[in-house]
Amino acid sequence: MLDPGHGGIDKGAVGSTGLEEKALVLSIARTIRRFLSRDRRFRVILTRDGDRYIRLRKRYELARKRRAGLFVSIHANANPFARYRGLSVHTLSARASDRLAARLAERENRSDAAAGLDLGGAGRSVSSILMDLVKRETRAGSARISSLIVRSARNRVRLLRKPQRSANFAVLRAPDVPSVLVELGFLTNPRDEQLLRSPKYRKRVAAVLARAIARFFRETAAAAGAGYGAGYRAAGGAESRR
DSSP states (O other): OEEEOOBTTBOOOBOTTOOBHHHHHHHHHHHHHHHHTTSTTOOOOBSOSSSOOOOHHHHHHHHHHTTOSOEEEEEEEOOSSTTOOSEEEEEEOSSOSSHHHHHHHHHHTTSOOOOOOOOTTOOHHHHHHHHHHHHHHHHHHHHHHHHHHHHHHTTTSOEEEEEEEEEOOGGGOOTTSOEEEEEEEETTSHHHHHHHHOHHHHHHHHHHHHHHHHHHHHHHHHHHTSSOOTTOOSOOOOTTOO
C-alpha cells in the first residue's frame, strides 16, 4: 500500500515557488503504481487517489484491512534551515535517532493519533507473546525495506546525509505491516524543489522506490521458500524499469 501524505485541507509543506507536498506525493505514488502494476501478480493500493484528507490512524488501518505486505508513506520534507536536502527513509522508533527525525515526526504527527493491534479474544499471556513476535517480524521487514530504498537510490537521486533515520511516526504504528516513511527531499531547499518540479526527476525517484519495493517482495518470497503469498500483494515487479 502506497500512502501519499496529507491531502485536502492539509497541504503539507509548500515550497517557495508554490509546489505543494500533497500534490507532489500523489503524483509520485501514481507513477510508482504504474511501474509496479506492470506485473500482474501484484496489486498496488493507494490510501488516497485524490485530493482528500485521511487521518493517520485510518491510513495504516487501511493497510491492515487490505492485508498489505508493505506500507510506504510518501512525503516531502521541510526545515527552517534551507541547507538540508535529499531523500531520506524513516522507520518507527519510540526514541528518535536524531533531532531532525524528531522534529519531522512531530510535524507529521500533528494531525491525529494512532492505535495498536487488536488480538481479539486471545488470553493476556498469549496476546503478549504474539504481539512480541509480530512486532519483531514487522520491525525486521521495515528495516529491510529502508535499506533497500537507500541502496536503490544511491547514485541515482540525492540522499540526505545519514539517509536512514527513525522516530515515533504515528502513521507507521501498524504492528503487523512492515512500514516506512519516505521523504522525497526538502521543499524548503531551492535545489530540491527545483528537482521535484521536474517530471524527469519525479519519474526517476518513482523508479527508485518501485525497484526497492519489488526487490523487497522478491526477497520475502525467496526467504519463505515459496511463491508470493496472499499477504504480499501490495506491490512488485518493476525493478528493472527506470
